[in-house]
Amino acid sequence: MNPSPQLKSLVDQMPDPDGRGMYNTDIDKEKTEKAIAEIHKGGREYVLGIIDMLVPPGQGNDVKPHYALHCLANHVLKIKDEQARREFAETLAAQLGGDRPKPVQAYLCQELQWAGHKEAAPGLGKLLLDEELVEPAAMALAAIGDGAAEQFRAALSKAQGKCRLNVIQGLGAVGDKQSAGALREALSDPDREVRLAAGWGLARMGYPGLSSLMKAADVEPGWERIQATKHCFVLAERLAASNQVFAARQIYASLRDTRSDPSERYIRDAAEKALAGRG
Amino acid sequence: MNQRKEDMSRRRFLQSSAAGVAALSIVPRNVLGQGQTPPSEELGGALIGCGGQGGGTFRGLGPNVRQLAWCDVRFADKADNKTFYTDFRRVLERKDIQLVAIGTPPGWHALISIAAMEAGKDVLCEKPMTRFIAEGRAVAEAEKRFGRIFQVGTYGRFGANRQTHKLMASGLLKECKGVVFRRNGFKVKEWSGLVNAKPQPVPKSLDWNMYCGPAPLRPYFPHRVGGTHRGYWDYEGGGLADMAQHHLDGFNYEYAKDFTSPVEIEPFAPPAHPEAVALWGWVELKYADGLTLVLDSGEWGTPYDRKKERGVSPSDLSEEDRQKLKTMPEPERLVSFPDAVRTRKRAGGHAEAAHRTATLFHLANIAIRTGRKLRYDPVKEVILDDEEANRLVYQPMRAPWRL
Numbered sequence: 001m002n003p004s005p006q007l008k009s010l011v012d013q014m015p016d017p018d019g020r021g022m023y024n025t026d027i028d029k030e031k032t033e034k035a036i037a038e039i040h041k042g043g044r045e046y047v048l049g050i051i052d053m054l055v056p057p058g059q060g061n062d063v064k065p066h067y068a069l070h071c072l073a074n075h076v077l078k079i080k081d082e083q084a085r086r087e088f089a090e091t092l093a094a095q096l097g098g099d100r101p102k103p104v105q106a107y108l109c110q111e112l113q114w115a116g117h118k119e120a121a122p123g124l125g126k127l128l129l130d131e132e133l134v135e136p137a138a139m140a141l142a143a144i145g146d147g148a149a150e151q152f153r154a155a156l157s158k159a160q161g162k163c164r165l166n167v168i169q170g171l172g173a174v175g176d177k178q179s180a181g182a183l184r185e186a187l188s189d190p191d192r193e194v195r196l197a198a199g200w201g202l203a204r205m206g207y208p209g210l211s212s213l214m215k216a217a218d219v220e221p222g223w224e225r226i227q228a229t230k231h232c233f234v235l236a237e238r239l240a241a242s243n244q245v246f247a248a249r250q251i252y253a254s255l256r257d258t259r260s261d262p263s264e265r266y267i268r269d270a271a272e273k274a275l276a277g278r279g
Numbered sequence: 280m281n282q283r284k285e286d287m288s289r290r291r292f293l294q295s296s297a298a299g300v301a302a303l304s305i306v307p308r309n310v311l312g313q314g315q316t317p318p319s320e321e322l323g324g325a326l327i328g329c330g331g332q333g334g335g336t337f338r339g340l341g342p343n344v345r346q347l348a349w350c351d352v353r354f355a356d357k358a359d360n361k362t363f364y365t366d367f368r369r370v371l372e373r374k375d376i377q378l379v380a381i382g383t384p385p386g387w388h389a390l391i392s393i394a395a396m397e398a399g400k401d402v403l404c405e406k407p408m409t410r411f412i413a414e415g416r417a418v419a420e421a422e423k424r425f426g427r428i429f430q431v432g433t434y435g436r437f438g439a440n441r442q443t444h445k446l447m448a449s450g451l452l453k454e455c456k457g458v459v460f461r462r463n464g465f466k467v468k469e470w471s472g473l474v475n476a477k478p479q480p481v482p483k484s485l486d487w488n489m490y491c492g493p494a495p496l497r498p499y500f501p502h503r504v505g506g507t508h509r510g511y512w513d514y515e516g517g518g519l520a521d522m523a524q525h526h527l528d529g530f531n532y533e534y535a536k537d538f539t540s541p542v543e544i545e546p547f548a549p550p551a552h553p554e555a556v557a558l559w560g561w562v563e564l565k566y567a568d569g570l571t572l573v574l575d576s577g578e579w580g581t582p583y584d585r586k587k588e589r590g591v592s593p594s595d596l597s598e599e600d601r602q603k604l605k606t607m608p609e610p611e612r613l614v615s616f617p618d619a620v621r622t623r624k625r626a627g628g629h630a631e632a633a634h635r636t637a638t639l640f641h642l643a644n645i646a647i648r649t650g651r652k653l654r655y656d657p658v659k660e661v662i663l664d665d666e667e668a669n670r671l672v673y674q675p676m677r678a679p680w681r682l
Binding site for chain 1: 368369371372374394397398399424425426427468471472473474475476477478495496497498510548549550551552553555557558579580649650651665667668670674675676677678679681
């Protein structure tokens with residue numbers, strides 16, 4: 001689609017970078033906001049027109065449409081127009097997974113992280129198996145929350161490598177208890193980072209399977225042991241907060257009793273302090 | 280306080296605290312309490328982030344600290360994983376390191392601080408403490424959970440007005456009419472980002488994936504690294520984030536705000552750029568008790584003119600309350616980092632205090648970025664009635680990094 005001359009004229013009213021390439025000179029707030037308000041009136045057509053002006057970094061000059069799109073995202077939030085916000089997000093989400101250059105799609109993910117809600121989740125979900133786009137998509141889904149778990153779950157069985165890590169971490173980020181079984185299995189993943197992401201997620205959701213996390217922490221000294229031990233502490237805190245005090249005490253007592261190396265004295269001390277606090 | 284004065288103040292503070300520790304007689308460990316470090320015992324230290332401020336930050340760990348490791352993502356061509364590292368996780372696995380100084384860009388400050396404390400280390404971290412609000416809460420939780428010592432590398436509170444602190448902490452001042460200004464010195468234009476940079480090849484000595492860490496993996500260009508990283512929301516928050524931990528540390532202590540935050544934040548700024556930090560005019564932050572803090576950049580737009588500056592003093596109290604104030608104990612002396620490590624007492628600039636200071640400029644930046652007035656719950660630490668603004672309080676991280 002060729003952006004209309006009217007749209008181009010409005011986008012052209014965005015500031016020019018100064019001699020250093022920054023927005024540090026002659027920034028006219030009123031002029032910019034007025035132009036954005038006019039762009040907003042153009043609805044979906046104008047949003048698509050701006051997206052058509054976006055190019056991958058280094059492949060042209062899209063400084064003004066890049067800025068305009070973000071200002072527009074903010075504008076629909078500032079005016080608290082839910083219909084406009086939804087239309088904006090749906091328009092962006094509909095561009096995902098298609099032919100647009102991947103850096104442009106990554107930018108759209110970023111703007112959906114800014115202004116998208118549940119309506120954006122299916123579009124973002126399409127990118128969870130794309131190694132180049134899984135990260136911005138997963139971050140956007142984690143920020144949106146609502147509707148994200150279904151997308152992560154749908155991708156889980158097919159996701160490999162980097163995508164699998166992002167999906168596992170995403171499930172933990174949104175606290176999807178329905179995926180607790182899958183996360184528990186992931187505690188045995190051959191990839192250390194997947195194991196740790198799974199432990200983190202389970203701890204955050206207060207997963208009652210103490211032995212799984214305790215076992216995950218009982219590994220050779222090193223980064224994994226440090227992190228998995230932290231997960232045990234976090235789980236204990238979550239359990240205590242939900243009145244599962246006995247289970248929490250079991251974790252602390254186990255940590256106190258099993259961390260005998262002098263280098264882990266701080267773990268014993270922390271566990272003893274926690275036990276005393278809940279005594 | 281301008282940068283030169285702050286540096287001098289920091290140097291004087293470090294010198295006096297080091298001298299104080301050195302002046303102590305050598306005390307055997309069995310005389311001290313459990314966990315306390317005899318002043319004569321040498322501790323192992325590591326510096327993570329070896330750029331401009333790194334050396335000074337390491338010296339802040341105190342005397343009797345032997346540097347055993349240097350870690351920087353720019354050491355890709357010289358890392359031996361014995362003395363020089365690119366991956367901080369390898370450093371934290373070492374049992375011979377007890378103290379960690381962190382001088383990375385701020386996007387890494389919280390993650391490495393937390394991980395270091397989880398590994399049993401005490402931490403001195405360069406300012407700003409964090410890149411977003413939830414990071415600060417996570418650092419404070421880790422400090423408490425593992426009984427570690429944490430201090431951020433700014434010392435304004437150590438020279439702040441203790442009598443004002445005593446008044447504000449007393450609870451006698453029911454309605455505070457104070458209006459505190461911090462004008463200029465935020466280096467807004469100096470630490471802005473480029474909006475039109477073209478991608479360039481990544482230098483061989485730089486682990487760009489690790490440099491980006493929890494932030495999006497963007498195309499590389501030099502301005503994103505080495506001091507000018509300050510101009511990008513991915514890694515910091517411009518000059519406001521970079522300087523305000525210095526400018527506001529003393530304020531936070533002086534006005535007894537180490538355990539709370541403002542409830543209203545209003546910006547005056549042009550629409551913000553999505554990636555590059557740029558201009559802002561002023562931000563007004565109000566506390567529940569009536570205290571107002573105004574940050575005025577002096578670098579864009581008309582200056583703030585809603586309220587006039589006003590201090591607080593015992594004359595704001597009734598005669599009866601002034602007498603009560605006189606009978607109250609004086610504030611305890613703040614503990615330096617080296618003394619905190621040795622005695623296991625909380626450091627003066629502990630994680631909660633530093634987090635609440637950082638929250639001030641993070642809230643200011645959120646208001647600038649969203650372009651709207653915000654209301655904040657200082658207990659739950661959430662922005663009220665603005666889900667999208669609240670996404671900047673707790674920001675997702677790029678896997679495998681997470682809070």
